[in-house]
Amino acid sequence: MTVRVRFAPSPTGRLHLGNVRAALLNWLFARKSNGRFLLRLDDTDKERSRPEFATAIEDDLRWLGISWDEFARQSDRLDRYEAAAEKLKADGRLYACFETPEELKLRRFGQIADGGAQVYDRAALRLTERQVADYAAEGRRPHWRFRLEHAETGWEDLIRGRCAYHGTKLSDPVLVRADGMPTYTLASVVDDVEFAVSHVVRGEDHVTNTAVQIQIFEALGQAAGELKFAHFPLISDIGGHSLSKRLGSLSIENLRNDGIEPSSITSLIARLGTSDPIEVMEKPADLVDGFSFSKFGRASPKLDPDEIVRINAKLVHRLPFSAVADRLPAGADAAFWESVRPNLSKVGDAVEWWSIARSAVMPINAEPDFLTEAARLLPPEPWSADTWGAWTKALGASTGRKGKELFLPLRLALTAREHGPEMKSLMPMIGRSRTLARLEGRKA
RNA sequence: GUCCCCAUCGUCUAGAGGCCCAGGACGGCACCCUCUCACGGUGCAGACCGGGGUUCGAAUCCCCGUGGGGACGCCA
Numbered sequence: 450m451t452v453r454v455r456f457a458p459s460p461t462g463r464l465h466l467g468n469v470r471a472a473l474l475n476w477l478f479a480r481k482s483n484g485r486f487l488l489r490l491d492d493t494d495k496e497r498s499r500p501e502f503a504t505a506i507e508d509d510l511r512w513l514g515i516s517w518d519e520f521a522r523q524s525d526r527l528d529r530y531e532a533a534a535e536k537l538k539a540d541g542r543l544y545a546c547f548e549t550p551e552e553l554k555l556r557r558f559g560q561i562a563d564g565g566a567q568v569y570d571r572a573a574l575r576l577t578e579r580q581v582a583d584y585a586a587e588g589r590r591p592h593w594r595f596r597l598e599h600a601e602t603g604w605e606d607l608i609r610g611r612c613a614y615h616g617t618k619l620s621d622p623v624l625v626r627a628d629g630m631p632t633y634t635l636a637s638v639v640d641d642v643e644f645a646v647s648h649v650v651r652g653e654d655h656v657t658n659t660a661v662q663i664q665i666f667e668a669l670g671q672a673a674g675e676l677k678f679a680h681f682p683l684i685s686d687i688g689g690h691s692l693s694k695r696l697g698s699l700s701i702e703n704l705r706n707d708g709i710e711p712s713s714i715t716s717l718i719a720r721l722g723t724s725d726p727i728e729v730m731e732k733p734a735d736l737v738d739g740f741s742f743s744k745f746g747r748a749s750p751k752l753d754p755d756e757i758v759r760i761n762a763k764l765v766h767r768l769p770f771s772a773v774a775d776r777l778p779a780g781a782d783a784a785f786w787e788s789v790r791p792n793l794s795k796v797g798d799a800v801e802w803w804s805i806a807r808s809a810v811m812p813i814n815a816e817p818d819f820l821t822e823a824a825r826l827l828p829p830e831p832w833s834a835d836t837w838g839a840w841t842k843a844l845g846a847s848t849g850r851k852g853k854e855l856f857l858p859l860r861l862a863l864t865a866r867e868h869g870p871e872m873k874s875l876m877p878m879i880g881r882s883r884t885l886a887r888l889e890g891r892k893a
Numbered sequence: 894g895u896c897c898c899c900a901u902c903g904u905c906u907a908g909a910g911g912c913c914c915a916g917g918a919c920g921g922c923a924c925c926c927u928c929u930c931a932c933g934g935u936g937c938a939g940a941c942c943g944g945g946g947u948u949c950g951a952a953u954c955c956c957c958g959u960g961g962g963g964a965c966g967c968c969a
Contacts, residue, residue, distance in 0.1 A: 457969085458969085459968080459969045461968080461969080491969060493968095493969085494968060494969070496968090497968075497969090546967090548967090549967090550966085550967060553966080553967080554966090557965090557966090560894085560895095560965095561894065562894090563894085567894085567895070567965050568895085568965075592967050593967095594967095609897095609898075612897080612898090613897095614896075614897075615896090618895075618896050618897090618965085619896090619964095619965080620965070620966090622966095623966080623967050624967095625967085626967045627967060628967080630967085632966095632967070632968080632969085633968070633969045634969090637969085652963090653897095653898075653962080653963060653964090654962095654963060654964075654969090655963095655964090655969090656897070656898080656963070656964075657896080657897070657963080657964045657965070658964085658969090682898085682899080682962075682963090683962070683963070685961080685962070687903095687904080689960090689961060689962085690961080690962085691962075691963090720905080721905065722905070722906085723905080723906080724905085724906050724907060724917090724918095725905090725906090725918090726905080726906085726917075726918040726919075727905070727918075727919065728918085728919095744906095746899090746905085746906070747898065747899060748898090748899045748900065748906095748961090748962085749898095749899075749961080749962055749963090750904085750905060750906090751904065751905085752904095753903095753904065753905095753920090755920090756904080756905095756919080756920090759919080759920080760919095766932070790932090791931060791932040791933090792930085792931050792932075837928070838928075841928065851928095852928085852929065853928095853929040853930090854929085855928080855929080856928050856929045856930090857929045857930085858929095859928090859929090860928090860929070860930080866930095867929080867930065868929085868930040868931060869930075869931075870931080870932095871927090871928075871931085871932090872928065872929095873928075
């Protein structure tokens with residue numbers, strides 16, 4: 450059996466860490482199994498779906514390095530859902546309901562007050578033909594619910610193990626809205642059938658849906674057990690609470706604007722909550738080997754936003770010049786990149802060191818006497834990687850200083866920073882005239 | 894409120910009754926390297942949510958409690 454999976458976002462917002470995890474895990478599973486990965490836009494909600502979000506989702510996925518083998522849009526397939534709905538009506542599994550959204554809302558409030566289960570009471574099933582005719586005469590358009598089997602529906606989840614729900618604990622789902630549009634619940638199952646999806650991989654916010662979807666799947670004539678499920682736990686914030694409140698700051702758009710590399714995101718997201726260590730991988734394909742649902746735990750992992758930056762720093766320390774050349778300031782070469790790289794946590798931070806090497810810097814000159822002596826001993830050009838060593842050795846001998854006392858004032862004078870890349874590689878880039886001026890406390 | 898799930902170092906986890914006075918990774922700390930910092934290397938500290946049971950023996954099984962997550966939409 451060929452593995453076919455799908456990532457099915459609704460274009461009602463940008464991608465964030467939570468969504469992307471679903472996309473990545475599906476993609477990894479497809480790659481691991483030599484299967485196919487389908488991107489499907491679940492845009493049956495006309496009110497909230499927007500084409501610009503669809504475009505943004507595709508852009509974000511491409512940026513992350515997640516590619517898809519097939520593409521579908523639910524709004525292109527409405528005839529398929531209508532055909533399925535007709536079949537279910539013919540089989541007596543879909544029944545017309547006339548409650549307004551307001552009535553349903555009130556009924557739910559009442560159920561909460563009574564402490565009862567918030568399950569649709571199937572009032573529409575008890576409507577007489579006369580009542581139905583009256584509603585029609587009033588001009589009310591029905592919405593359609595799927596009559597659930599009041600039995601236990603279960604499945605063997607690839608992450609959660611045995612799961613089961615009893616039909617009496619579930620509401621008959623609305624499959625067709627009063628305006629005739631299908632809901633996600635119908636469209637999703639129809640697509641899973643027609644695209645021959647083999648595994649549904651998604652967050653555990655969908656577990657309860659699964660029992661319902663299996664019933665619809667069967668009502669559509671599919672054999673139970675043909676579709677496998679894997680529900681992974683949702684990520685929580687560092688305090689252990691739902692991540693949803695801070696999704697904005699964890700949107701892919703935001704992380705990208707912050708200078709985070711796509712691989713830092715995929716490296717973290719693919720391994721978080723698994724028994725594999727979180728390692729820096731240069732591309733998503735490097736995460737395929739060893740990927741397995743059996744390595745996922747059932748508890749919600751906490752995500753520390755600092756972790757993303759730490760991973761990014763490690764990644765940047767390894768990136769070759771060729772991978773970043775087009776993002777460095779004009780003129781920056783491989784030698785520059787390799788000398789500043791170990792001190793960066795983001796590629797963009799390189800510009801700061803480029804300007805320290807090539808533009809005017811106001812030095813921090815706390816010890817003029819010492820720096821005057823340093824200027825006196827400054828070797829003539831040409832300078833190399835050995836110049837710093839020779840210079841500081843001579844300066845140490847002449848002043849009796851060593852260690853931090855010797856080196857820190859020089860670093861402050863030459864770069865105006867306490868920390869930074871190795872001075873021996875920075876110094877030739879700064880050059881003698883600029884160095885001399887900075888030692889004398891002049892901006893240069 | 895009802896239903897489902899979860900609970901081991903700060904974090905991600907290993908652990909399916911004796912192999913565990915609990916192992917690994919990240920972070921932290923210390924030391925080394927070196928030209929201060931960073932990078933790199935080595936080492937150290939650090940946890941079984943609480944209470945009852947079952948058992949010769951429980952991190953592991955059962956019950957209760959507590960804490961957390963999810964679901965209960967004419968959203969997906």
